[in-house]
Amino acid sequence: MRLLLINPNTTQALTERLSKTARQVLPPDVELIATTAETGFPYISSRAEAQIAGAGVLETIARHQSGVDALTIAAFGDPGLLAARELFDLPVTGMTEAAMLSACMLGQRFAFVTFTPNLAPWYDEQVRQAQLTARYAGVFTPDVPLGAIDRIDADLRAPLIAQCGRAVAAGADVVILSGAPLAGMAATLRDEVPAVLLDPVQTAVLQAVTLARLCPKGASAGSFRRPPEKPSTGLSDALRRQIARS
Known part of the structure; x- marks a missing residue:
């Protein structure tokens, strides 16, 4: 294939x-x-x-x-x-669609954790389009700006863990690490997050x-x-x- x-x-x-x-x-x-x-x-x-x-x-x-x-x-x-x-x-x-649908099979409510607040309204629209608003716990973003791609794992690790914690506190059973620059980080953060953590590209x-x-x-x-x-x-x-x- x-x-x-x-x-x-x-x-x-x-x-x-x-x-x-x-x-x-x-x-x-x-x-x-x-x-x-x-x-x-x-x-x-x-x-x-x-x-x-x-x-x-x-x-x-x-x-x-x-x-x-x-x-x-x-x-x-x-x-x-x-x-x-x-x-x-x-x-x-x-x-986006794949991550949301997978999240609904792994928990009752899901949230996005992403790298910039500019994406929040757009993500909200994606949820409404998929008619999954009742399963949605919101978008959470750190205050740290996105830097060089090769430094994301180090620069954003702690801020992303903190935002995942906020998402769980808001009722999310599943947290989606959102945006292509965050690809691969779910595997490294899973032990630090008390919820199912999904990588959208996977x-x-x-x-x-x-x-x-x-x-x-x-x-x-x-x-x-x-x-x-x-x-x-x-x-x-x-x-x-x-x-x-x-």
């Missing part, structure tokens, strides 16, 4: 961090292919940035879909997720593998049925052909 991991951020170090974290839980028969966005932002932290990144995700899938069995969008907020499910005949998972790749093995076909009816073919202007050749069905 071949799984495509798309990092919609432009930071190669994030792709390497996400890939390493994903490979820790993937079965040995799964080949992981990782890509990094060529345009956009070092890391996505707003709705506008996610909207721009989502278009890049669709172009990446169009270029790399041949020979791929499933794919994961490895950025919190899942830029391009619903559009990808509408446009491509592949199982597609996103970190939940997303495992769900993608499961969906691929269920052998679903692309949607032919309902809200994810393929849109009518249509000409376009200015898109990459691969995405233009996908939309035109040529």
